[in-house]
Amino acid sequence: MKRTKRIVATLALAAATAVGLSACMPPGYYGATGNVANGDQKSMSIVVFNGWDEDTAASQLWKYVLDQKGYDVQLTNADVAPAYQGLSSGDYDVVLDTWLPNTHKQYMDKYGDQLTDLGAWNEQASLELAVPEYSKIDSIEDLKANASDFGNKIIGIEPAAGETAVVQDEVIPQYGLGSMDFITSSTPAMLADLKASIAKKEDVVVTLWRPHWAYDAFPIKDLEDPKGALGKNEEIHTIAKKDFASDFPQAAKWMQDFTMDSDTLYSLENALVNSGAKASEYPAITKKWASEHQDYVDSLTSSK
Template sequence: MKKKFLGAVAMAATLALGLTACGSGSGEAATVENGDKQDLKIVVFNGWDEGVAASELWKAILDKKGYKVELEYADAAPVYSGLSTGDYDVVLDTWLPITHKEYIDKYGDKMVDLGAWNEDAKLTIAVNEDAPIDSLEDLAANADKFGNKIIGIEPGAGLTRVTTEDVIPGYGLDKMDYITSSTAGMLSELKTATTKGENIVVTLWRPHWAYDAFPVKDLKDPKGTLGEAEGIHSFSRLDFDKDYPTLDGWLKNFKMDSETLYSLENVMFNGDGSDDYAPIVEKWIGENQDYVDGLTK
């Protein structure tokens, strides 16, 4: 009798597992209280601080609401390829109409634009706030006041190409030394110069936490060599609105001005170098609770 009983229990357990497997294979998925699917995969561009900040913020918000959020980091090409095939659910860092145009042209019919949450994305040439000039038109004549140097970022960056091909010839800056190394190197030079009260010229972009951390200003670009400001958009996979109807609405209404973004980026990236962002973001949320609560109304 004991053997028969144990055999029956084993059979029932096996049957239960089989039914569970069938249920998971039938497309059924766990949901949160508002009816959205529970599991969510946000893809993040490697090295793009504004996207990391926005993604970590939304992860913190959604985790508290019962979602299970996974952040996966990748470069631009696999991001859009994966989004178009449904391997990812959403990306929060698409720059339009210029920077990511080629990917939207290629995959746009297999994705959904949820709208821009920031309209101030722009390539810049910045100087210390008390620098004696305000325009790129005046830089060549005052090059000696800046050590005859322009401090850049990575040699392969789009900003580096624009500076080399458009800004330098456009404003006659060929006699200045254009030094490229890395974003970290540029920021180190910027920090040192502003701390010492020295003049410095760097290639930069908005939004970036450096605008919150250091006393800097953008040089005017009357010839438009750096291009116009872009919007930072969220893009989802197809049918995202069916699987996440509530979150879809939240992301479509998501707005974050540059000053708010700078403050979040500054505490995340201008600290001790830790990449454990959860406690940092949690503290920032506590200091900006009204804004954060408004994101999910």
């Protein structure tokens, strides 16, 4: 009898201790080891490239979709290089914005053995040099002779971005633009410069890419690239850590089947990053956008 009482007391103490510990744990703690109904791990970390608006849109969409399915999705912003390093070490689970075969080739060459390619979700991607529609030039070949009209500057984005390397290593030498200043800082700074220049009807040349909401927001055109220095059209791939499919077998299948055309992407990008909204408002905006595109959103996880 005494032994039975001791066992009951021990079990009660253990239960009380567990309850007490759970009250001290941060939200989502048990999701790190627990599973959702389909067998996937509950907690997922999506890394989002700083300044890449299509990445922000796709990541917010998948956070919404997966959260609705019972996952606990954390979005973490990072620059491109540390993002791939974190994926290779398993610190992050997945990124939705790898451009192949050119833009992010250096990172796939370096970390590819530790990563999993879940496939392309957009096949309409391209790197561009863009100017206002009123600019008198139509080709990168014309830029050197008219450099003074553009303040002798090419306005770039983040220094570590794949496009920055392409412009620096391919475009500038192939077109003899070494005398122009290639200014790199951030995507928001480039867009601010573009907006300000157009407002003043001044010439400006910026590094840009398709798909991007700027093509809907500003009267701009792409410069022709007869030398092909910017590379051929690319695909946007979902890249995950090596063991992603074993940790998230169902989510891996959904993401492998994920497709999003540029028009659909533009509409979500515009609702988010071109609306003047704060990042803290993105979940609510994504929820509203999803309700307006319910058939598409449902298709991402239906019958798969």
